Amino acid sequence: xxxxLECKKMKRTGLVxxxxxxxxxxxxxxxLNMAFRSEMYLGLDAPPIQILxxxxxxxxxxxxxxxxxxxxxxxxxxxxxDNAIQRICTLPAKxxxxxxxxxxFLFLMCAVILAVEAAGMAFCIFHWFGHFGGLWSVxxxxxxxxxxxxxxxxxxxxxxxxxxxxxxxxxISVVCIFTATLLPVKNFALSLFFFAMPFQILxxxxxxxxxxxxxxxxxxxxxxxxxxxxxxxxxRSFT
Amino acid sequence: MxxxxxxxxxxxxxxxxxxLWILAAAAFLLWLPSVLNSHLNFEMQAEGISPEHNxxxxxxLGMSWFLFPxxxxxxxxxxxxxxxxxxxxxxxxxxxxxxxxxxxxxxxxLAVLAAIQILISVGMYFAGGAIASYTQDYPLxxxxxxxxxxAGLIYLxxxxxxxxxxxxxxxxxxxxxxxxxxxxxxxxxxxxINTKAWFVYPCSYPxxxxxxxxxxxxxxxxxxxxxxxxxxxxxxxxxLLCLFISCLCFGRGx
Amino acid sequence: MYxxxxxxxxxSYADFTAVAGISLHxxxxxxxxxxxxNGAGKSTTMKMFLGLTAPTGGSFRIGGKQFPxxxxxxxxxxxxxxxxxxxxxxxxxxxNLDIVRRILGLPKSAVSEALELVGLSAHRHRPARTYSLxxxxxxxxxxxxxxxxxxxxxxxxxxxxxxxxxHEIRTLIRSLPERFGCTVLVxxxxxxxxxxxxDRIGILNHGHLLFEGTLDELKFNAASQGFPTDNLEETxxxxxxxDNLQRGGAR
Numbered sequence: 001x002x003x004x005l006e007c008k009k010m011k012r013t014g015l016v017x018x019x020x021x022x023x024x025x026x027x028x029x030x031x032l033n034m035a036f037r038s039e040m041y042l043g044l045d046a047p048p049i050q051i052l053x054x055x056x057x058x059x060x061x062x063x064x065x066x067x068x069x070x071x072x073x074x075x076x077x078x079x080x081x082d083n084a085i086q087r088i089c090t091l092p093a094k095x096x097x098x099x100x101x102x103x104x105f106l107f108l109m110c111a112v113i114l115a116v117e118a119a120g121m122a123f124c125i126f127h128w129f130g131h132f133g134g135l136w137s138v139x140x141x142x143x144x145x146x147x148x149x150x151x152x153x154x155x156x157x158x159x160x161x162x163x164x165x166x167x168x169x170x171x172i173s174v175v176c177i178f179t180a181t182l183l184p185v186k187n188f189a190l191s192l193f194f195f196a197m198p199f200q201i202l203x204x205x206x207x208x209x210x211x212x213x214x215x216x217x218x219x220x221x222x223x224x225x226x227x228x229x230x231x232x233x234x235x236r237s238f239t
Numbered sequence: 240m241x242x243x244x245x246x247x248x249x250x251x252x253x254x255x256x257x258x259l260w261i262l263a264a265a266a267f268l269l270w271l272p273s274v275l276n277s278h279l280n281f282e283m284q285a286e287g288i289s290p291e292h293n294x295x296x297x298x299x300l301g302m303s304w305f306l307f308p309x310x311x312x313x314x315x316x317x318x319x320x321x322x323x324x325x326x327x328x329x330x331x332x333x334x335x336x337x338x339x340x341x342x343x344x345x346x347x348x349l350a351v352l353a354a355i356q357i358l359i360s361v362g363m364y365f366a367g368g369a370i371a372s373y374t375q376d377y378p379l380x381x382x383x384x385x386x387x388x389x390a391g392l393i394y395l396x397x398x399x400x401x402x403x404x405x406x407x408x409x410x411x412x413x414x415x416x417x418x419x420x421x422x423x424x425x426x427x428x429x430x431x432i433n434t435k436a437w438f439v440y441p442c443s444y445p446x447x448x449x450x451x452x453x454x455x456x457x458x459x460x461x462x463x464x465x466x467x468x469x470x471x472x473x474x475x476x477x478x479l480l481c482l483f484i485s486c487l488c489f490g491r492g493x
Numbered sequence: 494m495y496x497x498x499x500x501x502x503x504x505s506y507a508d509f510t511a512v513a514g515i516s517l518h519x520x521x522x523x524x525x526x527x528x529x530x531n532g533a534g535k536s537t538t539m540k541m542f543l544g545l546t547a548p549t550g551g552s553f554r555i556g557g558k559q560f561p562x563x564x565x566x567x568x569x570x571x572x573x574x575x576x577x578x579x580x581x582x583x584x585x586x587x588x589n590l591d592i593v594r595r596i597l598g599l600p601k602s603a604v605s606e607a608l609e610l611v612g613l614s615a616h617r618h619r620p621a622r623t624y625s626l627x628x629x630x631x632x633x634x635x636x637x638x639x640x641x642x643x644x645x646x647x648x649x650x651x652x653x654x655x656x657x658x659x660h661e662i663r664t665l666i667r668s669l670p671e672r673f674g675c676t677v678l679v680x681x682x683x684x685x686x687x688x689x690x691x692d693r694i695g696i697l698n699h700g701h702l703l704f705e706g707t708l709d710e711l712k713f714n715a716a717s718q719g720f721p722t723d724n725l726e727e728t729x730x731x732x733x734x735x736d737n738l739q740r741g742g743a744r
Contacts, residue, residue: 005592012583012620014413025423059426066422074415078581081324082622087579087636090543091596092569167317170418171261174309175268181305182272237547 002093002101009078010105015071022067023113027120029063030056034128041128048129049137050203052121060117061145061198062181065152067113068106069173072156075102077166095232099157100225106153111146118142137203144202148213151194151220158228192216194224240336245344250351252321258314258352259359265306266360270367273298277371277379287458294368294379295386296453302360303393303445305425307353311401312421314352315408318345319417332490342489346405346482353401357390389452396448399441399474402481409485432463438470441477496521496556496644496676497542503550504537504700511537513700514551519678519693522670526691527680530733533697535680536576539646542678543573556644569597572642574650578633582622586613586632589621590639599640607639612661626653634662641673648680659686666690688725696729698736 010016030052034041044051079085079098088098118138125134156173163169180195188209191197197217202210273294280290280297288296322328331341368380404421411417428443432450437443447465454462497519504512512534519525529535540546542555544564553560555567580589590604597603608614611631616624621632630653637645650666651659667690669675681687687694694711696704704711712722720731 001595005595008588008592009581009584011588014415018413018415018419022419022423059430062426063423066426067419070415070418070422074418077414078583082582083577083579084581085579086545086575087593088596089545090568090571090573090575091593092565093596165256166320166414167313168257168261170316171258171310171313172264174313174422175261175265175306178265178301178306178309179268182301236544 002097003104006075006098006101006105010075013074013078015074016109019067019071019109019113020116022063023116026060026063026113027117029059029120030124031120034124038128047137047203048125048134049121049141050201052124053141053201053203057145057201058199061149062177064110064113064117064149065177065180065195065198068110068149068153069156069177070170071106071109072102072153072160073166073169073173075105076157076160076163076169080164095161095236096229099161099228099232102157103153106157107150110149110153114142114146114149141202144200144210144214145198147217148197148200151217151224152198154221154224154228155194158224158231161228162231188212192220194220242340242344245336245340246347249341249344249348252327253317253348253352256317256321258317259355261313262310262352262356263359263363265310266356266363269302269306269360270298270363274367274371274374277375280379281375281377283457286460288453288456288460290375290377291379291381292456294371295364295381295389296449296456298360298364298367299389299393299449300446300453302357303397303449304428307356307360307393307397307445308400308404308425308428308442309422310356311349311353311397311404312418312425314349315404315421316414316418318349319408319414328490338490339486342409342486343482346402346485349401349405350398353397354394357394361386361390389449392448392452393445396444396474399478399481400444402478402485403441406481406485410488437463438473439477441474444470444474494521495519495554496523497525497553497678499538499551499553501551502538502541502548502553504534504541504546505549510700512541512548515697515700515702517553517695517702517705519676521676522674523692524666524670524677524679524690526687526694527678527697528684528687528694528729529680529697531682532699534700535697536648538697539573539575539648539678539680542646543568543571543575545575570642571644571646572637572639573646574633574637575646575648577652578629580621580629580632580636583620585618585620586624586628586635587617589632590635593636593639597640603640607635610638610665611635612658627655627658630654631658641675643675645669645675645677645679647677649682650679651681651683651686659683663690684724684726684729696732698733699740701736703732703736 033056041051041055079088089095122135122138125138159172159176160169163172176195180193180199183190183193183196185191185199191200197213200213205213277294280293283290283293322331332338364386365380372379407417407421411420424442428440428446431437431440431443432447437447450462451465454460454464495518497517499515499517501514501516502512503510503514515538527535537546541548542553544561556570558567560567586608587604590607594601594603605614608617611634613628613631613635616628621629624632630650634650637647647666651662654662663686666677666679669677679690688708691708693705693707695702704714708725711728715722715728715732720735721727
């Protein structure tokens, strides 16, 4: 029910169209890149998905993370703007369920934008590489990308729930995203920062390392969720 | 009421907004990796750039590509929400102040915040550079005038970008779209500076200028130089157009 | 039997005490008027009842349930309106109430009923951010009244309403114990309204409970202390002034 209510609350905020447009914009990146610079990539000796992801994923994942962050900050802004969160707190509804409901909504939005981007990639593979068997590799890559994006969703929502003012949560998130862009992608420990994980590419990663990243993503989800619950309890105790 | 008094009033509205803390945190995180990885500055023989120049340029590249523009998007959100919350804007529009003047005053505040972010970053550069110089036993700090010149170039080049961000925040009433478009416009800069039409994309100006400076300081690196024509006319035209439309549209939705 | 009962309830902050050891007794089925000047601690007390702020001392029971152990059960049975209307500006009045309805597990008809009660049916399809102050206030009240909760906590419910609206809401609040078996705790600055609505009153000043009882008991007490008793306003002002003088002239 929390998920249904969170979907209702997003009416007339423009969030869903914004996510869809963001997904289309990110999907256009590999298409435009191939349209203008296909000669750079067609001659390379690697699977098409690896070539395309290495060439485009940094920019695509940057757009995705910015979208998720803006969405998370805005979702909590609608709660704080007219003090609706106070009303919710006086109902038999836990703030933690609010967090989980919003997470579920953002998970869905991430799935939508990644599906659109996957379609863009599949089109590039089909059109330029003439590769009819590339769909499974696209599916695996984007499934991996989805799992690794989930900690960033939780992390953005945690930051947004902690700050009443939209510019503070957005500012902190933007600083964290910048920090993530500075971390070396190949360093496992540093890449575990939840804003850095979405930059990982499955095609570029040895299977064992990919498994470790996936386990780490699930572990981070649990840690961040626990952190949020503790934070909400502490905040309630100190007000 | 004269324009300077209006600017002072707009500046007062930023009290207790914590924006300076956010800009300071951004500046700290900008230079922290440079200090931690300061040993890498001595491995730039292929590019032909000195360690001290590389230390400065790498930080300025990170700032001009993402952190500075993103900081300005956050600042536009601050300026707008300060008025929207508790309907302060209704009070302002009901006072004998022309909306266009109010709009320009707010833009001046945005420009001031941009200057503050750059100055804080310069301050953090000197602090970080001092630490890195000590750890590497090598003077990594450049003369203040040189550093301020480079920072000044970023600032001047960013004014058209600020006018675009301000236009977006005034004209697009739906916050997710104004924030989303602003942040999304930052991402393609790194590609656009490699095209001939870079001058029509103001969000890429600071990065282009610093990349050109990088090219001047690195003997073995070829980067496109800054050609004042058609850049300056395009920049001036875009800035004036954006400010004009912003002044026209400011407060209209009310 | 008391529906709301507090025992030395206290709320202290770092530099001052907002509520100082008050013991309230609100009988079942009564309309209890909570009076006090600005900053007396009325809203803070109500926030403690709803768990929006944690007490620093004392305890309270609502409907026989202990806070914080039974907080969720208390909230399920308590309708509230605190300080200012709280809503989602991007949703219509109806949509805002529908969210509350679903959380409380009420039938769909509860939304229309609540809108009818406060006279907002004609504007149900407009986004709440386009409402006038009075309409936002009515929306907040509808949100408190939805599902006819047995306990109502209302903080200045007639703020921003026109005289007709004030009369409507006052009549509604007055009728709630009889119609729906509600117990109502209502705070207001409009002493004339409280005089017409309340069965019992409590007077707070600087966090201290100066008086609790019926209006007749207040008149008797005031007369015995030499205070004016012609109307509630004069008695109230005299009581507050006397208390302030005792505290060393603090306002």
